[in-house]
Amino acid sequence: MIDDIDSKIIKLLGKDARMPNNQIAKAIKVSEGTIRNRIAKLLNQKIINISLIRNVNQMNNPGIAFIGLDVEASLKEKIAKQLSRMPEVRFVSTLMGRHDLMAFVLAENAAELSHILYQKIASIEGVRFTESSIGLKYFKYDYKWGRLVDE
């Protein structure tokens, strides 16, 4: 588990992971050595990872879809893994309530998005029903949170 110092470090690195250790040390009033050890621990235990996030507005006409899927019960895990292997699919989770599975897709443009939704995903064996919503405007995205899933 993480303590108060860890969460302060996570908060600062969540804004700018290139912040030098001595600045972090100054900001939260502990020694630079402590910061170095803590960051190493957070990384080793896979509590955080350092990522480069590209801004979707640098794509030409990005399309993001939120897809709920209802699937054959016995194939749920298989379908979750199949979806995870598709590079355009960014998020896959099994759900309790609402649908059996949820997936988020990011495509370079609307044509590619429709191909993924209506050709690739709809043709997966065991997918009975999909409900897609297309992202129109993004009010909040706190990128400092995620699940660090081993692939």
Next chain:
Amino acid sequence: MKTNLDNLDIQIIDLLEEDGRASAKSIALKLGITEVTASKRISKIIKGDHCKVVAIADFEKCGFKFLLPMGIKVHGKQLEQVAEKISSLDAVYSVSAVSGIQDLEILCATKTLDETVQLLDVILPSIKGIKSITPAISSKVYKFQTDWAPLGND
């Protein structure tokens, strides 16, 4: 807004993707440029709109047991106000307006069942303009990729 990157910028971005905390000195060495150039380029790339180098923390290991992808329906004209209100909640980390059956797709993270119930039964229903809430609890996350995101709303 789109800005242009040259070949050198792209090479630097690739190196930062491998190691986000790589020093300007080591990047300079790898690309055969001066440290000053490397460090100028790095700040240009990061201060610009292109990308960010951040630490991403694992919900679960930080004590958030519940990840909740919810759909929200809103009474017509109040979409923006409702979206802003929901965005201001700490438990909510993503809010998108969508076309489709739902009006908003949101992701929330909570630490306990009590906190989850409070969010679903008290906090969200008290926001004026919300017509319906379709909640779900994520049971297992198979993939969570973060190399692209809408940036710059903070």
